[in-house]
Amino acid sequence: DVVMTQSPLSLPVTLGQPASISCRSNQSLLYSDGNTYLNWFQQRPGQSPRRLIYQVSNRDSGVPDRFSGSGSGSDFTLKISRVEAEDVGVYYCMQGAYWPRTFGQGTKVEIK
């Protein structure tokens, strides 16, 4: 199985400051169709997960533009340009290039 490794696992941030989460896979997520299948999910406390980003850098509908995804191959980053209180929660990366799909361990974002 493809192993997804996130860092850090805990991220205390100051409101209005940027935040960055890294996700690395042990195999390239570049698929034969030329797309790279890496998603980012947000799970707020007590809520279902919500997809933020698909195929590395495409924001889902309704996702604020302070969220951005970047990377290629096996090294990816989720950035929040200015953290707001509603961004508290756990963030997961997930690869969609191989079966079985696999998630990272999750990064807990909290306000300092």
Place this chain on the structure above:
Amino acid sequence: EVQLLESGGGLVQPGGSLRLSCVASGFTFSNYAMTWVRQAPGKGLQWVSAITDSGGSTKYADSVKGRFTISRDNSKNTLYLQMNSLGAEDTAVYYCAKAGLWGQGTLVTVSS
């Protein structure tokens, strides 16, 4: 409204069976592959199973292969997960998902 609504969770004894359902609304269900993802209490996300739009192809995590069966009825806009030989390790909230859309989840508790 576009939504997924899971049901069928509950308390079941070890070795028992349960069938989860997920009713889709607000979109053309038969056009989309569907997925089940679970989350054990206090833990991260684990991909469980997926099925193509027609139901002709299915995939499973190794941990559930041979015990769980995913299926769908496109005439009823419904996704299913038949779970047999349940063990304590299957205790989790089970979410159905379609790309960026997730349901609210249904809790399965395996305990005597």
